[in-house]
Amino acid sequence: MLGTDRRTPTGLTRPTGGEAAKGGTAAGGSTTAGDAAVGDAAGALLDAAALHTVRRRAGLRPGPAAPPPEPAPEDPRVPLPEAARRRLDQLLAGRTAPSPAGRRGAAPDLAELLPQWLALAEGHGYKAPAAALPALLDAARARTDLRPSALRFAGPRGLWLARLNPEWRFALRGTGAAGALPSPRDAEGVRALWDEGLFAERVALLAAVRNDDPAAGLALLASTWATERAEDRLMFLDSLRAGISDADEEFLEAALGDRSRNVRATAAELLSALPASALAGRMAARALTCVGLDRTADVPTIGVEAPHECDAAMRRDGVVAVPPAGRGERSWWLGRIVESAPLSCWPARFGGRAPEEIVALPVADGWRDELHAAWCRAAVRQRDADWSRALLGPPAIPPATGPGTSSLAERARLLSMLSPEERALWVARFVAAHGLSEAFQLLGVCAVPWAEPLGEAVIDALDIAREGGGYPWSFSGVMGLAERCLAPEAVGRLEPLTARPDEAEDIVPGAGGYWSEAFRRLVSTLRLRASIRAELTPPA
Structure with missing residues (x-):
């Protein structure tokens, strides 16, 4: 003023x-004319x-109307039953009852049940309710482990919605973009997106075409291979892992001459998964000159003579000349050769012995761990159940003293090569013999819900730990797995364990209350999973 x-x-x-x-009087009495x-x-x-402020707030001039978005596409899948829809809202909210002293309490962890709910809903062919799509996309943005299943459940309408909100653009990248891809049979649409699309769209497109027609996917990649960037070529090669066959050998053999070392190494790895490939044959010839029976030993023993150099032919076949820090050159080269050789070459090399007999042979000069680790990688790469079984060894024998590998990480990978039934039985026997302290990684590769022998073994081991006054918090990881993986039918066996046990003087104070609370949470979670399964099961 x-x-x-x-x-x-x-x-x-x-x-x-x-x-x-x-106004003047209101301001304070008499006033002069000037005032x-x-x-x-x-x-x-x-x-x-x-007045100007009101006009600005309420009197905006109308701007030109923006074009409305394209209508959301139809989703032909089956609508969710009403009870399942309400349960989905509850799981997406992820509310659990508060617990004193920062403990988890006896209420189920709803957020951890969402992946199973999504898997069941997808298996029954349900579509996501339109009102749940924003919360579903938010959950997928917050948890990368949920993204593939959440985006599949969201379907074409979820991808349509994700295009309208920058915070959900992650859904349009990688596997999330698959719903917006042209049909693999649409040659014109595939060609246009392959030539003009973003890199993530091209990766998803190649995977989709490859899944529909492996030969067409390979031809699509080969059409632009020479002009792709090295880092892109590496990602595209990964797309060939699914459905790899002998028909891919010619392309991969040519990729061994690529300018990029990483591309060469990946091409060699893929070729080594084809036991009949020329690279596998070359690696077998090298491996057989390095590993064989030691004729000078009093008992049958494996002798090892690691390579003394990494020549140009080895480097072309994917053997990296410079080992990682802390690894010796010769042991590194030996491991790369043996893991790339077909496992079928070893029985004849060792006098017709079966894999179990070969693995049980002593190895001279301290090469056992390196040789067995390379065989483990070969068994996983070639998906060989016989060698995986041999390298696992008997589950009851202590890992450090038995044949095969003593690494739990390697055992977990080998277990994934066995059938779900055999896997569960092996881990059940391992738990019965060694308890739960070393079984966490192995439990994680078993099919869900756990088969009867495995579930019984885990419950028995938890009961033994409780009765023995075990430190309860050290079993929280196994308890969390059990909540997600035990069959709901195990409730009857678990209910007696929910009672608070008498605490002896030599156990951790408060342990009995923790065990009781943990078992009550386990029981309530299994009951909730049973309800979820019933809500999602279509009527007969």
Whole structure:
């Protein structure tokens, strides 16, 4: 209002004399004519400012209408039953009852049940309710482990919605973009997206075409291979892992001459998964010159003579000349050769012995761990159940003293090569013999829900730990797995364990209460999983 006493702002209408007198009196009694004039100008200016503010808020001029978005595509899948829809809202909210002292409490962890719910819903062919799509996309944004299943459940409408919100653009990358891809049989659409699409779209497109027609996928990649960037070529090669066959050998053999070392190494790895490939034959010839029976030993023993150099032919076949830090050159080269050789070459090399007999042979000069680790990688790469079984060894024998590998990580990978039934039985026997302290990684590769022998073994081991006064918090990881993986039918066996046990003097104070609380949470979670399964099961 500065300056209104010297010049009246233009375009303002002064209040009437009566209004000015009223304002002056309200301001504090009598006033002179000059003071009234100043007050009139200042008041008029404030009135104009107030009017302008209201006009700006409520009187915006209409802008040009933006074109409406394309309608959401139809989702032909089956709508969710009402009870399952309500359960989905509850799981997406992830609410659990609060627990004192920061403990987990006896209430189920709803967020951890969402992956199983999504898997069951997908198996029955249900579609996501439209109202749940925002929360579903938010959950997928927050948890990368949920993304593939959440985006599949969201379907084409979820991808449509994700295009309208920058926070959900992750759904349009990688596997999430699959719903927006052209049909693999649409040659014109596939070609256009392959030539003009973003890299993530091209990766998803190659995977989709490859899944529909492996030969067409390979031809699509070969059509632009020479002009792709090295890092892109590496990602595209990974797309060939699914459904790899002898028909891919010619392309992969050519990739062994690639400018990029990483591309060469990946091509060699893929070729070594084809036991009949030329690279596998070359690696077998090298491996057989390095590993064989030691004829000078008193008992049958495996002798090892690791390579003394990494020549140009080895480097072309994917053997990296410089080992990682902390690894010796010769042991590194030996491991790369043996893991790439077909496992079928070893029985004849060792006098017709079966894999179990070969693995049981002593290995001279301390090469046992390196040789067995390379065989483990070969068994996983070639998906060989016989060699995986031999390298696992009997589950009851202590890992450090028995044949095969003593590494739990390697055992977990080998177990994944066996059938779900055999896997569960092996781990059940391992738990019965060694307890739960070393079984966590092995439990994670078993099919869900756990088969009867495995579930019984885990419950027995938890009961033994409880009765023995075991430190309860050290079993929280196994308890979390059991909540997600035990069959709901195990509730009857678990209910007696929910009672609070008598605490002896030599056990951890409060352990009995923790065990009781953990078993009550386990029981309530299994019951909730049973309800989820019933809600998602279509009527007969």
